[in-house]
Amino acid sequence: MKSLFSTISKQIELPLQLVIYPNKFTFIDLFAGIGGFRIALEKLGGQCLGYSEIDKQASKVYQQNFINYLNKNEIELGDITKINQLPINIDIIVGGVPCQPWSVAGCLRGFEDPRGKLWFDVIRLVNQSQPKAFIFENVSGLANPKNRDNLELILNELTHIGYCVKWKVLNAYDFGLPQNRDRVFIVGIRNDLEKYQEYNFPHPLNIHPKVLDILDELKNIKCVEKVKLDADILFKGAIPPSRTRFQKDDELNDFFIFSDLRNGHTTIHSWDIIKTSDREKIICLTLLKYRRSKKYGEKDGNPLSLENFQEIIPDIDINELNELVKKQIFRLTADNKYEFVNSKNMTGINDIYRIILPTADIFPTLTATGAKDYIATVSIHANHPEDYKNLFLEKIYQPKKYIPITAKHACKLQGFPTDFEYHPKNEVAKKQFGNAVPVPVVEYVTKELLKIIDI
Template sequence: MKTLEAVQLQLPLNLAVHSSRFTFIDLFAGIGGFRIALNNLGGSCLAYSEIDKEALKVYQANHLSYLNQDEISLGDITQVDQLPTGVDIVVGGVPCQPWSVAGKLKGFDDPRGKLWFNVISLLAKSQPKSFIFENVRGLASPKNRENLEFLIQQFEQIGYRVYWEVINAYDFGLPQNRERVFIVGIHQRIKGHDQYRFPAPLKTNPRLLDILDPKQFDLEPIEKVKLDPDILFGGVIPPSRNRFQKDDELNDFFVFSDLRNGHTTIHSWDLIKTTAREKMICLTILKNRRRKQYGEKDGNPLSYDDLSQLISGLKVEELEALVEKKILRKTVEPKYEFVNSKNMSGINGVYRVFLPTSTTLPTLTATGAKDFIATRSIHGDNPEDYKRAFLTQIYRKGKYLPIVAKHACRLQGFPDDFKYHPREEVAKKQFGNAVPVPVVEFVAKELLKVLLI
């Protein structure tokens, strides 16, 4: 265990610390998103904690220099007994998997969820003036709300006034639909501890093309047409649409999936030669596969007898032809289901393609997704023409690029000169785990006003 005495003996004695506006400790540091934001505001880091070796290499390469090479590396937070005292702000992105929909939602039953208790214990002993922690939106979901309230109670019991809010990175200048819970605590000994306010959205309306290299893209001005929602959705607007999807405009992205049927969904039967009747058979399976009369699964295979009641004059040979084309596969019963049976897997290695004029990309994640960016824009007066233009002008001509680490770096607000991991997949994973730099900067700026720093 690292004792307080050991920590104090290792405190760096350099001009950067003494001339700084404030000091901070960077827990669960990752590759340093919190640190960049706080350094931008004039802060100096006294110590950092990170156990991932690859993240640590990137962190140290970017943030440690001859001025602060003696800065404390705390290592595993579970092995730290106490933090330095007199610190202005403690920050960190406590591991989010226990609360994430992408994880198993085990909460405090997950060992990573228990890390919150290590944090609370360290804060209780060192009593910093304040803290900022970040986590996935799932922590504030109805399922986990009791856990969030429990954490707040624990912070209050050790002397802090606590504030929390779900903040979207898009609202602070990044073209990414990334919602995260930010928890700010101010010690009650601080005058004005009850005066904190989260920053208001900037209303800058960023777009995807803001992070792109214009030399790689053919961007002609495209005026979007307004369409009746009945034309786009057949009279039923899906409840899953987010704030960036307008109900009277064509989507700025295309989804490759045999399990959906939106106006910008690309099916496997759109990509290979199929007859109008074959398309109709596939759509019939798509529309009926979730009906409970065919099984209790979220999506059920259908037998020939099932389908013959839905499709007039259906022949087994027609289903077998779709099996031959690898659109359908036959189960042991035998029944028929789509070969492409997982949404996130997409089709032919592609899940989503976003137009460069898109308002935003979905949340970057550590696991990543098979997402691409089109290198040109398209126009369509109706859904059919729009989909046809995408297939002929973008997909079939290969006019799309994968989202790479350079894009992820900008999507998270890291500077262009940031030295990310040399392995592309590792770099994208690290950016997916990172905190959006501008959001931290604005949240911290409001905190500094209360601390009178």
């Protein structure tokens, strides 16, 4: 059967003359970003023959870190869609193929998104150059049921051009970084090599630093052992199904979320930080509880009318609802119903979505778009959820004992070296790190590969 990618038209040719230095293996760095793959492969003895990156700001950071008089003849390949030919004698091709088409943030458009079609060029270049092996990285969304057919298509095409292909979702946390970052890694070995079927992905390292261990501002904070609590105390009898592997069912959470649409034991609502009476808090919690009831509409969150409130709280008065409007907790819709002003989860409250405690085992996934996440600069300890929440408000939120995530933090959370020269603008650098691959994961994936291929 003819390959789906065999009909791609010829592209612009690039010069292939370069100086070869004595290294263990050679590689090409596709979708190079700021060099996460390169750091890991060079540490293991690799020599980069060329790199491809179309983002000018990322390319500038890449060049200032890796391109010097020793490798000034290294090929800048540019736009992958315009590459006709790669340098000869490549051992490994690597790359973090653009992930937005397969992510929730990117609306899961897959191959409908032009960035999703870049996989066609990846496969075309692997087929043309026939490296001994390749390593590609993508968001875990590529392995979701919704995208599984697309993943299978990619794997089948890579197999069709002569490779034994394996994939696995790996988390940065399992390789020494306190970051919850799931990513799909796809590894292929050319099937004319002796051990082409023997590749195994690396096992977790069982090395788990906490957030405070890698951030300089938190070095003096002491860890206190958390108390064990009954799940009924933490969740009032109903454990939420959305909890991750990093949230224990018998411990208080390591973070606080600012949201009027949730009600976990570490959720901070607008009525927690605006002066409100107990009665007003009951009214707010009523809207929170019943806004998703199908009785009041088919949307995921429905506004409630005065009559709806009166069905639940018979003695409620319209003035009570309007007082919450004055306090900017509720707002009136066009049809005179009441909904929360803070009506989107990721928007948070007062420009804060999440504050992570320094004693946390894990930091949420860094993203290119960024999140309104902060790190507390003091720790708290409590034996009960209510005390925990009150302590947070008193010791952290009100005195503003928290700091934003900086590029320096992101650099460490992604496992880049401390001497890495990132972009001088903090927001640009954070975006670039959010797009990057976690360096230690690449290192251990590559170590296992080098055991198999004959270099």
